[in-house]
Amino acid sequence: MTLTEQVITIAMCAAGTMATRFIPFLVFRESRETPDYIRYLGNALPLAIFGMLVVYCLKDVSFVSGSHGLPEAIGIIITVLSYKWKHSMLLSIAGGTAVYMILLHLL
Amino acid sequence: MADTNGKKGIILRSFKAAFPYTIPIFAGFWFLGLAYGIYMNVSGFSFVYPMIMSLVIFGGSLEFITVTMLLSPFAPIQALIISLMVQSRHLFYGISMLDRFKGMGWKKFYLIFGMCDETFSINYTANIPDGADKGWFMFFVTLLNHFYWVSGATIGGLAGGLFQFDTTGIEFVMTAMFVVIFLSQWEKEKTHDSAFIGIGASVICLIIFGADSFMIPTMILIMAALTIFRKPLKMRLAAEKGEKSA
Numbered sequence: 001m002t003l004t005e006q007v008i009t010i011a012m013c014a015a016g017t018m019a020t021r022f023i024p025f026l027v028f029r030e031s032r033e034t035p036d037y038i039r040y041l042g043n044a045l046p047l048a049i050f051g052m053l054v055v056y057c058l059k060d061v062s063f064v065s066g067s068h069g070l071p072e073a074i075g076i077i078i079t080v081l082s083y084k085w086k087h088s089m090l091l092s093i094a095g096g097t098a099v100y101m102i103l104l105h106l107l
Numbered sequence: 108m109a110d111t112n113g114k115k116g117i118i119l120r121s122f123k124a125a126f127p128y129t130i131p132i133f134a135g136f137w138f139l140g141l142a143y144g145i146y147m148n149v150s151g152f153s154f155v156y157p158m159i160m161s162l163v164i165f166g167g168s169l170e171f172i173t174v175t176m177l178l179s180p181f182a183p184i185q186a187l188i189i190s191l192m193v194q195s196r197h198l199f200y201g202i203s204m205l206d207r208f209k210g211m212g213w214k215k216f217y218l219i220f221g222m223c224d225e226t227f228s229i230n231y232t233a234n235i236p237d238g239a240d241k242g243w244f245m246f247f248v249t250l251l252n253h254f255y256w257v258s259g260a261t262i263g264g265l266a267g268g269l270f271q272f273d274t275t276g277i278e279f280v281m282t283a284m285f286v287v288i289f290l291s292q293w294e295k296e297k298t299h300d301s302a303f304i305g306i307g308a309s310v311i312c313l314i315i316f317g318a319d320s321f322m323i324p325t326m327i328l329i330m331a332a333l334t335i336f337r338k339p340l341k342m343r344l345a346a347e348k349g350e351k352s353a
Contacts, residue, residue: 005181012183013173014163016190017197021219024201030209040341041333042203046231047296048305048329049199050289052322053224055309057282059318072282079283080290089287093131096283101276 067107075100121243124236128229129251135225135280136255139167144263150174154264161260165223165253169193170260192323199326200227207231207241214246221249223256225281228288232295298343304332 001009028034034042061069079096086092144157152174160170169190176186200222207230208215218230229252230245293302308328312321333340 001177001181005183006177008183009176009181009186010160010163010173012186013160013169013176013190016187017164017166017169017194018220019191020194020197021201021222024198024205025208025215025219028205034205037337038202038205040337040344041330042205043344044301044333044340045199045329046203046301047289047292047299048301048308048333049196049203050228050285050292051302051305052196052309052325052329053228053285054282054289055306055313055325056322057285059313059321071276072279075279075283076286079286083287083290089284089291090127090130092287093280093283096286097134097277097280100279100283104276 067103071100071103071107074103117238117240118243120236121239122247124239125233125244125247125251128233129248129255131280131284132225132229132252133255134277135284136252137259138277138280140256140259141263141266143167143170144260144265145267146171146263147174147260148264148267150178152177152264154261157260157264158257161257162253165221165256166194167223167256195323196224196326197222197227200224200231203227203231207245211242211245214242218245218249221253223252225284226252228285232288232292297347298340300336300340300343301333304329304336308332 028038058069058072061072063069075096078099079092082095083089083092140157140161143161144154147157147160148154156177157170160173164170164173172189172193173186176182176189201219204218204222204227208218211218222230226249229248233244233248235241235244289302293299309321309325312325312328315321316324
């Protein structure tokens with residue numbers, strides 16, 4: 001690839017990304033009332049999205065080989081329980097990650 | 108004494124409120140950004156590449172794919188289509204943020220530009236304290252996360268293979284963060300139907316389509332489910348918020 005071709009390729013990736021981020025705001029302008037259906041989606045989507053992102057993070061975990069997803073499962077359980085206990089975002093993220101990293105070395 | 112009640116005071120308080128939320132992102136982005144920069148370095152690219160790509164694309168998974176594109180024959184339209192597909196989940200973020208970004212003025216452009224998974228998740232769920240400004244808070248979350256990613260990628264690109272310390276598993280910080288964000292949103296809402304729809308659709312599509320191509324079917328399935336169950340879901344959402352169903 002020449003430098004120009006590289007620049008175009010990178011620009012295409014940036015343009016594709018920005019299109020997905022800007023399109024909702026371009027379609028539903030501030031000046032106009034957001035349609036009822038879109039407003040409903042805006043309220044109902046986030047919890048579904050966060051669930052999807054958790055699954056997305058775990059997509060490459062194999063339950064049939066390696067450590068059978070055990071470090072991930074335990075890491076998440078520690079994260080959830082500590083969050084239920086203290087409600088500290090940082091503590092739970094640090095704790096869950098630390099447990100996961102230790103388990104990777106042990107298992 | 109600084110004017111703590113004026114505009115500067117509000118900006119400072121917004122920064123102080125935003126920073127703690129971004130600490131896990133700092134850990135995750137530096138790890139992933141370094142890995143990405145190192146990957147580009149060992150693929151034969153100058154640090155300028157990861158620096159500029161992390162600055163203008165600012166979307167982790169796609170940037171790794173872009174490295175492969177740069178090493179393949181020139182195919183700009185294919186690059187655009189892949190980008191649109193990989194990044195399509197951002198459409199959901201925009202729809203969820205339509206009302207929250209209203210009236211943000213000049214900040215709005217940057218808030219949209221920098222709305223990666225992590226930034227969206229924090230800006231959607233964070234409890235912004237009194238005395239801080241919503242717009243500045245979201246601006247600093249976006250800016251800090253962007254800064255972590257670009258600096259990590261640049262340092263990785265400069266250092267290449269020099270890093271040798273054992274950080275196996277640090278990427279779990281992102282999983283843990285999304286789990287915590289999911290939980291905090293779960294606790295905020297009394298009805299959890301959309302959580303089950305999101306997780307259910309993802310797991311079903313992951314099993315059917317595999318790890319590399321389950322995201323788009325998942326999003327279609329989520330949209331379909333939310334549309335089909337719109338009436339009962341909307342009533343429950345409205346009841347929860349104490350509003351009259353429109």
